[in-house]
Amino acid sequence: MNDFLIVGAGISGLTLAWSLRRRGASVKLLEAGPHAGGKIRSYRQDGYLLDAGPNSLLDRGEGLRDLIDGLGLGARVVEANPHAQRRYVCRGGRVLALPASPMAFLRTPLFSLPAKLRLLTEPWRSSATQDESVASFVRRRLGREFLDWAVDPFVSGVYAGDPERLSVRAATGRIHALEAEAGSLFLGALRRARQGRASGPVPRGRLISFHEGIGELTAALAAALGDAIATGRPVTALRRTDRHWVAETAAGTECGSTLILATPAAMSAELLEPFDHGLAEHLRAIEYPGVVSLGLGFAREQVQHPLDGFGLLIPSREGRRTLGALFSSSLFPGRAPDGRVLLTAFIGGARNPAAPSLDDSDLIETVVEDLRPLLGLTGSPVFSALNRWASAIPQYTIGHLERVAEIDRGFAALPDIHAAANWRGGIAVGDCVNNALALGERLLPEATGEAA
Structure with a gap:
């Protein structure tokens, strides 16, 4: 039997499993999908390097850096282009840089x-x-x-x-x-x-990625954990015996003295419904709107804007459906073939829940037409790739902290169970890493030696 049974191999589950294993614990990590990493995934297609979910990491010198060093990924880190500090916003159809200094603030026509x-x-x-x-x-x-x-x-x-x-x-x-x-x-x-x-109020630090995208981080975690991870193993039900937790899967059962749910709130609610209906209802109240990420490649001469920054944000008052676009090939090297540029646009979210249900051609057309006058686009993209997330980002709506407190009370009433997921403590990858490492420290405050 394992010391710890973790359900969900996103960044939180992977980091926690890695931390516990380094402390000498036996761990089993179950993932429903075919790959570990959750919404973090990087891949190459037609010469472009795309991140399907998160596109960058903010290294503030906290747990994320310890994790990178512990995995031996230091030499793989790439820092964002210094111009990435420039953020653009549009107002009245004009693309304006957010002021980055008092003098720029006094001069900006944005306000x-x-x-x-x-x-x-x-x-x-x-x-x-x-x-x-x-x-x-x-x-x-x-x-x-x-x-x-x-x-x-x-x-x-x-x-x-x-x-x-x-x-x-x-x-x-x-x-x-x-x-x-x-x-x-x-x-x-x-x-x-x-x-x-x-x-x-804005956290400071290095904006980073890796030579092959931030999927390198989750891939390295998965490699370090080896056969402690079982992918393609959705948990259909949980049972509690006198001394341990049992996860039911189509391929059999897995047991652990302590259970950690590193799953989205709705999945945690489904698994915990037989134990505490009220706890499950509080988890279900956390909303996850859908988002579509579109990678769009253009020849450089098709884009008039210099793309000298992090990207462009589009306020809702502008009446466009696209949320914004990252200048991906400007942010990090090697994201597009020579003579091409890569934009990563986003559409959907809480204000446009119908967008993810559109077909690929409609989504591409909508986003390109939204961006065309803002970035000076001509013609159609020479490359496109879409990644759909039906439940993308947990929404910390009014009352969220009280809701989480109720969830904590529900978990505390059950024996030897914890949660590690981005519906609490911050949605950023760095927050997930820090929270998972802190939980590992609380569960095993004294390391018992490096696991084999």
Whole structure:
């Protein structure tokens, strides 16, 4: 029997299994799909290197770097082009760079003069006494224009979500913390700067990938775990005996003293329904809108925009269905053949749930026509590849932290069971890695030696 039985071989499950094995524990990791890695997958097609899900990693010198070093991937890391710090947003059909300095902010046409002057009153805005939406928070503290032309596209780009529904405490906790600490975003940032902490709400670090895409990370984890992983083994039911958990699969049963569910909330709900209906209902309340990722290749002369940045975000007020596009071949080397460029566009999300049901040709046509006037596209793409995610990103809607607290109470009432997934603690790959490593440390605080 295994010390630990983990269901779900996405980045959370893989990292946790790797951490526990390094501490000398016996682990079995069950994955329903044919490959480990979850939504992280990189592949080459017609000379293009594509990431089907997440496209980059933010290395802040925390657990992610330890994981990379532990896997011996340091030499495989590639840093993003320095121009990747430039982010573009469109307003009124114009593509404008988000200001990156005080002088650029004063000069930018992205915000009106009254909107800029309103920021001077931010330290005197009242603080909220309860959870509120990201949209409500930003309107109250910074004004409508900053919601429409900065925060709304940011939320669409990160969560594929609706700022009117996302919780400011759960989805943008770093921003909310500034108000909670100092009653003001600006005063909170100044206080942190004086204390030597990160001064802004946006995390700092190196934007990185690997020579063959971020799928190298999950592939290396899978290789390190070897036969501890069983793919193509969906768990159909769970049982609890006096001393261990049993997972039922079509190929037989697997047992473990401790069970970890590293699965999306809906799958965890299905498995836990026989044990606690209320717990399952709280898990089902976490929404996952669908998103389609489109890799579009063009000849360089087909694109007028210099593509000198991270990408383009499209605010919802622009009336386009496309959420935005990454300038993938500008971000990292080797993403497109010579003389070609690769854009990675996204469509769907909480505000456009019908988009993932469109057929491939309609999706490509919609995205190209949305981007054509913004990036100066001519003709049709010379390459295209689509990746559909029916349930893409968990939405941290208002009440999410309370919902997670109820889920935690439900897990605590069951013996020897834990959760490791991006429906809690942050949706970014780095957050998942940090949370999984921290859970491994809590489960086995003292390493017992390197596993064979």
